[in-house]
Amino acid sequence: MPELTVHPVKKINATLHVPGDKSISHRAAMFAGFASGTTRVTNFLPSEDCLCSLHAMQALGARAERLDETTLEITGTGGTFLPPRESIDCGNSGTSLRLLAGLVAGQSFDTHFHGDASLSSRPMKRIVEPLTLMGARVDCEGPDFRPPLTVHGAPLTGITYQTPVPSAQLKSCILLAGLQAEGQTTVTESMPSRDHTERMLRHFHGSLQTNGLQSTIFGKNGLHAEDIEIPGDFSSAAFWLVAASAFPKGRITLPRVGLNPTRTGLIRVLLRMGALIHETVDFAGPEPYGTLRVEQGGRLKSTIVSGDEIPNIID
Secondary structure, three states, X not given: OOOOOOOOOOOOEEEOOOOEOHHHHHHHHHHHHHOEOEEEEEOOOOOHHHHHHHHHHHHOOOEEEEEEOOEEXXXXXXXXXXOOOOOEEOOOOHHHHHHHHHHHOOOOOEEEEEOOOOHHHOOOHHHHHHHHHHOOEXXXXXXXXXXXXXXEOOOOEOOEEEOOOOOHHHHHHHHHHHOOOEOEEEEEOOOOOOOHHHHHHHHOOOOEEEEOOEEEEEOOOOOEOOOEEOOEOHHHHHHHHHHHHHOOOOEEEEEXXXXXXXXXXXXXXXXXXXXXXXXXXXXXXXXXXXXXXXXXXOOOOOOXXXXXXXXXXXX
16 A cells, blocks of 8 residues: 655645635536536536536536536537436436436436445435425435435426425425426525525526525526636635644635635634634626635634534535
């Protein structure tokens, strides 16, 4: 087995560029693949999980051209997919499986999904229930609603649904199914979860209304291509923010990082602990991004993190 020797650093003083946001890359591939027209996606994260979503959309009839490692042009299907020739492999990506299940629920064919051992251990009952209420049928081959699973597409009817737990993946699955349903579909959460799907729906000209913890999608209106630049992943930036804040006289600059407020709860916690973090918004939408700077780290004090604050500091 190869060995790796790690030597402690004497100082942290650097400018670092983090890769594209994973959550937004997933959604960019799916929304562009569903929409009418061609979308240019820049700063796409070419990780295994995100590529599972991209390959799934290609299997469903979307076309994707790689212009370079992180730039894609995706031509969508206009909302009507082709039946995949074989089971769609979601690898280790729960995001791929749960969101794709919503996308194919309103199609006129069956879609089989599978993944690795880890994905096959995750229960899918949370998405099975609302998709069934909308008119689709989902068969899980594993015990207790675990994958592999088959989504039997069918004409869908909009529902009003209260999620049992705050979950961006569950909310997104229902809203994506609602895109193809008759009438309107409303999802209500008990506390906020990440809102990347809602922002992406608006960017691709979806008919969406939000009111506090409630999101309503009006079905049968389709999506239309719109170029998108994916900001740097706040999850990747989080490690560097903490390291520089905790390190004596630590300094770090992180440009073009996503600053979606449903993701940046960690900044508020670090500020409360005494960190010196400067945030500059360089672009306001559809996903805001900007520059984060940590100055003079090593002055932290203890704090308590609990309650509604937790969902936005998962990073």
